[in-house]
Amino acid sequence: MGLAEVQARVFGENETREYRFMVDTGSTFLALPQEEIEALGLRRGRGVVKLMSATGMVDVETYVADGELMREEFTAIMVPAPTPLLGYELLQNLRFKVNPVTHQIEKVPDDEIHPPYQL
Numbered sequence: 781m782g783l784a785e786v787q788a789r790v791f792g793e794n795e796t797r798e799y800r801f802m803v804d805t806g807s808t809f810l811a812l813p814q815e816e817i818e819a820l821g822l823r824r825g826r827g828v829v830k831l832m833s834a835t836g837m838v839d840v841e842t843y844v845a846d847g848e849l850m851r852e853e854f855t856a857i858m859v860p861a862p863t864p865l866l867g868y869e870l871l872q873n874l875r876f877k878v879n880p881v882t883h884q885i886e887k888v889p890d891d892e893i894h895p896p897y898q899l
Contacts, residue, residue, distance in 0.1 A: 784883045786866060788849040790858075792820025801866035803878055803885060808869050810845055811861035817843055825857060849874060850885070868895075 784803035789796055790812070797820060799812065808831070812820075825842030845858040849870070856870045871877065872895060875888045888894040 784878050784885060786849065786885055788847055788866065790820055790822075790845050790847040792822050792845075794819065794821030796820075799864045801864045803871070804865045805868050805871070805878060807865050807867035809842075809865075809867045810847075810856045810858045810870055811863075811865040811867070812845075812858060813862060813864075814860040816864075817858065817860060820845075822858060829857075829859070831859065850876070 785800050786803055787798060788801055789798045797816070799816075801810075822843040822845055825844050827842065828839045829842055831838055831840055840859045843858040845854075845856050847854055847856070849866075852874050854870060854874060856873070871885065875894060876885045877888050877894060878884075879886050
């Protein structure tokens, strides 16, 4: 499909920063490096989640991130990762999809069922 990236802002207790996130539809959550999470002053989530990573199953702490993506405000679960990632949960919650031709995210029309569920 190709690489899709998008700019988004994350609002923390300490400061607000803008990041270029790689859109990863194979990931679930929003992710930033641990040092960025700490610098922003994000509050911890309700616990640890198990995630499948390239190295196998891992337990990771969760954080709560408020931010803005393409003029849409959001609250999302964030986890630590080596690179900024934007997973499918936030895309679906804000009703965005990846256009495989332009490699950009775009709004899903209100009359379109999304994601394209199979019955």
